[in-house]
Amino acid sequence: MTSFEERSAWVQLVxxxxxxxxxxxxxxxxxxxxxxxxxxxxxxxxxxxxxxxxVLALGHIVAVFYGKPERHDERDRLIGWRADSNASRVLEGGVLIGITGMVFSIDSVWIAHLLLLSLLLREIVKLSMQLVYYRRGV
Amino acid sequence: MAKEKTRIQNQIKTLRFHQGEMTQQDLADQIGVTRQTVNAIEGGKYSPSLEVAFRIAQVFGKPLDEVFQYVVVTK
Known part of the structure; x- marks a missing residue:
């Protein structure tokens, strides 16, 4: 059976x-x-x-139903760090594009949504990479 | 010079079998990691820290190099 950490990553991603x-x-x-x-x-x-x-709370209740949470171990931490490090590039890219947009006086509504989208994509990339590392090894 | 391809292999599954068919969960509890991590180590999907490697060797009462081997992969 998958670990609670992996199930939690699925819940967050979905x-x-x-x-x-x-x-x-x-x-x-x-x-x-x-x-x-x-x-x-x-x-x-x-x-x-x-x-x-x-949705996150309900999803985690379902995840607990399939097995109680274990404490984080070194593999969970390594997977978290690697996924976080790789996904941070997405946020960096979004911020740079956002700053460029401000230089060219793009409407704040577009800049705000670009930054928000960068945050969302960063989390999606991070969670996806975590799931890949859990499945294929790290 | 071309870099040699290496990997870390281990004898944990065999050692568990000879230790009264110890389960992955039993080993995980003794070394302080999750069962999924023991499974990943056994399957070569995760190389543990030195500390966890030593704890595993200690559980089986074996030297580290009888549990883990650093091998060159031949084609």
Whole structure:
């Protein structure tokens, strides 16, 4: 059976992709319709974060049902560090593009969403790499 | 000069068998890691730290080089 850490990574990955992916679909539609005030996205974002917390909590309850959590060991830590280190490039890239966008006076709503998307993609890459390392070895 | 391809192999599965068919969980509990980590070490998917390697050797009462071998992979 898979470890709790691996099940938790699956729960986080699926939750982030579905909930925050849903946020970006709706936000993308709003942006394409010309909604440029950042404050207009706040209720959607807050709802997304609350929904994410609920889905994560429920997902982890299900994960515990399949086996109680064990304490982290050296392999979990190494996998976490490696995945984190590799995924940080995504965030770095997003921040650099964001700064470039600010230089060219791109609307703040686009910059904010680019940075948020970078954070989301970083987590998706990190969790995906963790799952690969758990399956194929580190 | 071309770099030689090497890998770390181990005799943990055999040693567990000779230790009264010790389970992976039993070994994991004794060395302070998860069963999945013992499984990954046995399968060559994870090379443990020196400390864990020494703990494994200690459980079996064997020197480290009887548990782990650093081998050159021949094609």
């Amino acid at each position: 939750s982030l992709v579905t909930v925050l992916g849903g946020y970006f679909v709706v936000a993308g539609i709003m942006m394409s319709r010309g909604v440029q005030e950042l404050i207009a996205y706040t209720p959607l974002f807050v709802a997304g974060v609350i929904l994410l917390i609920i």
